[in-house]
Amino acid sequence: MYTSFPIRAVLLSLTGALLGSTLWLLIALAADLERAIPALLVGVFAGAATRIEPWRGRATQLFSLAFTLVGLMIVQYFVLRHAVVTQLVDAGESSSIPMLLSPAATLSVTFGWLRIYPIDIVFWAVAAAAGYLLPAGSWDGLGVSDTFVERMDSAYHRESENTAP
Numbered sequence: 001m002y003t004s005f006p007i008r009a010v011l012l013s014l015t016g017a018l019l020g021s022t023l024w025l026l027i028a029l030a031a032d033l034e035r036a037i038p039a040l041l042v043g044v045f046a047g048a049a050t051r052i053e054p055w056r057g058r059a060t061q062l063f064s065l066a067f068t069l070v071g072l073m074i075v076q077y078f079v080l081r082h083a084v085v086t087q088l089v090d091a092g093e094s095s096s097i098p099m100l101l102s103p104a105a106t107l108s109v110t111f112g113w114l115r116i117y118p119i120d121i122v123f124w125a126v127a128a129a130a131g132y133l134l135p136a137g138s139w140d141g142l143g144v145s146d147t148f149v150e151r152m153d154s155a156y157h158r159e160s161e162n163t164a165p
Helices: 009-032 037-052 060-088 101-114 119-131 148-163
Strands: none
Touching: 009 037, 009 101, 037 060, 037 119, 060 101, 101 119, 101 148
């Protein structure tokens, strides 16, 4: 029985975004990596986790996109904070930067970084696209044409008929 709102799919997307964000943070800390290449994990995990749930739709896609973007902003902030603290400690300066800043300061730091390294916007865009497109309930949500899907289906059925015992 399905409810009118895909609660389970949204929770799966949130779990996927948290897992992808955690993996990105661990990779960044272990490799001392400031770039957003592992950011792709956030969108892929947030979108792919919803594929477990059979009932998906536009609401799930939007929630997955929102979780992806929030995860990207939060982890990017912590990665940058770690880099700044590491540089200050290496320079012999005080590293008394608070763990959490106000939301406005966090956004300022995050988007300031993206202005300095605009290539990271590409990784964010791919992660956001994955977070939005993977939960699509059908091929239509992925932008695949019907004729392509029909050709693939007919080729699969011809192949299965030829290999049937």
